[in-house]
Amino acid sequence: MQVVHATFASGEGKDAVELLKNLGVEIEDYKLIESKSGDLLIINLLYHNVDVLIDKLKNRFDFTNNVHRSLIIFTPDTVIPSNKEKAKKEAYRASRETIVTYAKENSEMSSQLVFLAVVAAIIATLGLILDNTPVIVGAMIIAPVFGPIATMAIGIVLGDLKLLVKGIVVELSIMGIAIVIGAIFGLIIPNVSITHALEVRMLPTLPDLLVALAAGGAGAYALITHVKSQQLVGVVIAAALIPVMATIGVGISLHNVDMIIGASLLLLGNLFTLLLAIIMVFYFKGLKPQWWYESTAKKLIKKSLVVLTISVILLTIPLSIITYNQMVREEPEDVVRQIYREHFGDELESRLFSIDVKDKKVDIILYTPINTDKHYFKLLSDKIKDSLGADYQVIFEIIPTQRLETPL
Structure with missing residues (x-):
């Protein structure tokens, strides 16, 4: 109400x-x-x-x-x-005026928006370089990214070209800020390497698009039912693209083409999917333009849905390839982990630290008692070769452990 x-x-x-x-x-x-x-x-x-x-x-x-x-x-x-x-x-929803006010507030290049974008980009870049997930999540909360995307969708559904252009300008500005800051920090911080957080964003997969689709739908629904909804906080985290933008900047500083292309694919995929989901929810929830914008809105919605749908479909092709390669790459590791768990974990009284399978070579790092018989490692190696193939080389790196009892 x-x-x-x-x-x-x-x-x-x-x-x-x-x-x-x-x-x-x-x-x-x-x-x-x-x-x-x-x-x-x-x-x-x-x-x-x-x-x-x-x-x-x-x-x-x-x-x-x-x-x-x-x-x-x-x-x-x-x-x-x-x-x-x-x-x-009654199917309650917020009034058009309330939605438009939200859009206008989130499409102004104010000093506050620029400050938040700069701070969020700095925090996101440092979180990526340090491989610190809580820091990255903090940057997502601060980042003013979802508002301009929602503004673009509102402009399309209502046939308001000014809102659409404002949303695009603000989103591109935030993108530029994040990429530049990512590149600067990637250059000034010594010994920057590809962390897990960076690797995840340079290898986008199809589930990333599904997350964006769900986040966009949830955000649009929360916005149209209650503009001040607390659910928007969760949506902002799920839909925040600031770490992806910062990853492109870090990739530029490292001259890493794979990182730049991968993160760009993820950014475009998330952006198009978010827009598609938000537009569809707004439209089906009954957000309508004023009558003099009606013809413009109909044309914009049709063109936007066609362009966004085609863009998302085209982006699923490289993402499907990356997803398949990821599955193929991780499958041998899963096989080795299962063999270890089923046949040797309890018997050796050891703990598996990591497995890395690359180019027919299996590297296994184990914590195991100092007096463990080498015969067990030979058996484990044979089991792995039986499953993966005789041409695989199995290398163990043993971290010896010793039980000590303190006197009473």
């Missing part, structure tokens, strides 16, 4: 009430307070077509240029409706 507080010059409130009656608004859903200093009309927007009502009020009264008029829309914390059965049937 949303509540409208509309103020008018003295005597104008009656005209507004007549407009509400013509729209079929029931008397218990509004209250007019008249005074010599001005009229206040309070409207509870629970059972009605919110956008039509607000459009009619704005068309009838000029709230922008008249100092005696104002229009305030807000969402109450708690609602106890008089007609609970009717309230259950």
Whole structure:
């Protein structure tokens, strides 16, 4: 539910009430307070077509240029409706004006947005270089990335080209900031290597697109039902692209073409998939443009859906190849791990530290008792060769352990 507080010059409130009656608004859903200093009309927007009502009020009264008029829309914390059965049937969503206000707030190149983008990019870059996941997640929370993407989607659905262009400009600006900062820190920090966090983002897979699709849908749903929803925090983390942007910058500083291409694929895939999901949810939840934008919106939605769908399909081709290669590469490691777990783990009283299979060579690092018979390693090696092939070479790196008992 949303509540409208509309103020008018003295005597104008009656005209507004007549407009509400013509729209079929029931008397218990509004209250007019008249005074010599001005009229206040309070409207509870629970059972009605919110956008039509607000459009009619704005068309009838000029709230922008008249100092005696104002229009305030807000969402109450708690609602106890008089007609609970009717309230259950209504598919509530935020008004178009509320959604547009959110879009405008997130599409302005303010000093605050630039500051947050710079800070988030610095934190994300350091987290990637240090391979520190909590630091990367912190950067995702700070990064103002989801807002401009949502603004682009809102501009498309409402046929508002200005909003669309603003969203694109802000998103590209944040992208540029993150890439430049990633490149700078990659150059000034000594001995930067490819950490696990960087490797994950330079090898995007199909599940990454599914995450973006789900995050975009969840974000759009949370936004259209309650702009101030706490669920948006989780969406911002899931959909944050700032670490991916920073990875491209680090790849530039390291002259690593694979990192640049991989992270760029992930960035474009996530961006297009997020946009596609948000547009679809907004459209099917009934977010409609004002009537004079209707033809523009229809054209924009059709073109955008076609372009985004084709782009996502094209991006799934290289991502499918990377996903398949990942599966093929990891399969031998899984085989070795299973052999060790089933046949030798308890018997050796050892602990497997890591397995690396590359170019027909299996490197195994083990923590094992200092007096372990070499015969066990020969058996383990034979089992691995039986499963993977006789042409595989198995190399053990043993970290000896010793049990010590302290005297009483």
